[in-house]
Amino acid sequence: MAGNKILVVDADTASRNFVAAALQKAGYQILQAASGKEGLIVAWRDRPEVIVVDPVIADLKGEDLAARLRSDVRTSKIPLIALSSDAQPARSRSCMDAGFNEYLIKTAQAVPALIETVGRLLGNTAAAAKEGGLQIAFLSAKGGTGTSSLCANIAMNIAHNQPEARVVVVDLVLPIGSIAEIVGYEGNQNLVTICDLPATETGPDFFRDSLTEMAAWKFHLIAGSPDPERGNELKVGRIGDIIRALKEAYDFVLIDLGRSLSRISLPLIEHADLIAMIVSTDLSTVRLTKTVWDYLQSKGVHSTAVYTILNRAVGLEGLTKVEAEKIIGIEIKTAVPYLGGNFALANNQHQPLTFKFPNDTASIILKETAQQMVALARHLRAD
Ligand SMILES: Nc1ncnc2c1ncn2[C@@H]1O[C@H](COP(=O)(O)OP(=O)(O)O)[C@@H](O)[C@H]1O
Numbered sequence: 001m002a003g004n005k006i007l008v009v010d011a012d013t014a015s016r017n018f019v020a021a022a023l024q025k026a027g028y029q030i031l032q033a034a035s036g037k038e039g040l041i042v043a044w045r046d047r048p049e050v051i052v053v054d055p056v057i058a059d060l061k062g063e064d065l066a067a068r069l070r071s072d073v074r075t076s077k078i079p080l081i082a083l084s085s086d087a088q089p090a091r092s093r094s095c096m097d098a099g100f101n102e103y104l105i106k107t108a109q110a111v112p113a114l115i116e117t118v119g120r121l122l123g124n125t126a127a128a129a130k131e132g133g134l135q136i137a138f139l140s141a142k143g144g145t146g147t148s149s150l151c152a153n154i155a156m157n158i159a160h161n162q163p164e165a166r167v168v169v170v171d172l173v174l175p176i177g178s179i180a181e182i183v184g185y186e187g188n189q190n191l192v193t194i195c196d197l198p199a200t201e202t203g204p205d206f207f208r209d210s211l212t213e214m215a216a217w218k219f220h221l222i223a224g225s226p227d228p229e230r231g232n233e234l235k236v237g238r239i240g241d242i243i244r245a246l247k248e249a250y251d252f253v254l255i256d257l258g259r260s261l262s263r264i265s266l267p268l269i270e271h272a273d274l275i276a277m278i279v280s281t282d283l284s285t286v287r288l289t290k291t292v293w294d295y296l297q298s299k300g301v302h303s304t305a306v307y308t309i310l311n312r313a314v315g316l317e318g319l320t321k322v323e324a325e326k327i328i329g330i331e332i333k334t335a336v337p338y339l340g341g342n343f344a345l346a347n348n349q350h351q352p353l354t355f356k357f358p359n360d361t362a363s364i365i366l367k368e369t370a371q372q373m374v375a376l377a378r379h380l381r382a383d
């Protein structure tokens, strides 16, 4: 399958090489063109997935280049980013009018902004397809709310409820993941090592054949970053394609995003079939969850796609379900009781809660929660 090809069009060789190197380091495949005309030829011939252009090109203005790309069926839908040496607002406006999706200015901070923009635009195109496996994103506003524990245990329940279904869990919590620890995975493969592989090697077959199935849990795992150093080196540019391939290979793709709302996670949230939002009962987490929920709504996320779980991870005290609902402004679909040390005990022994404490109310709640989430995700996909 194709990797994410990015075409960089810039007449300034040093600048073009610099941008190309930065994008390559982020995991993208790079095509280059030193003039507008060459850019057009490469774009029509090689069909990059994103085009980055400094609109200040001598032979063909960026605006004209954009207009010609937009008016050709082969390139009309390719996201176009201006990375411009012209900081004038009028130039930005004329480029956006001509069909650019974004206008960034070449400054010292341009590279992270560019990588973020590319990731977002690609994420939008890659993950937008509501095809293949159901994508369920787990997130919270704060650490320690039980997101990873619930992600692993709900995945396990989905896999056990539907023995014929293929379930994969992806730990995308950065800079360090914790699901491997919860489920007892000790292998060397993880998100960072997988993102380091060339795109041609990480098609659906790779994910079908090469991921470890966690025995008791009955799901396959992509462990998270093993340490912050490697987490910070993650080739984020590969994520969109990897999720797309996973959805071809699995019926359910559960992604632990933890408390990160970033350039990487946002497209995965926006295009999830279902968003599991985990809230604990302390006031500060509930308030932060409101902020996160307001933000997600501003990005177009609809409440029908959110399955809010109140998890009493912090003890018996705290807000009631009704109080939390009122503050956040969203319906809470299920509440998991405080389990004392039991959750930690099950986690420490790498066992699903349902196996360790089968008769506990929480085990029954998780089983039902998994059923409801699957039913809702299927219903939303069918609409
Ligand atoms: N309902 C609960 N009752 C008791 N302890 C819980 C509950 N949910 C989670 N925990 C514990 O809280 C801690 C944090 O959980 P974790 O899943 O790592 O949270 P997060 O991924 O949101 O940071 C773990 O020790 C876990 O065992």
Ligand SMILES: [Mg+2]
Pocket: 147, 148, 149, 173, 178, 258
């Ligand atoms: Mg976690």
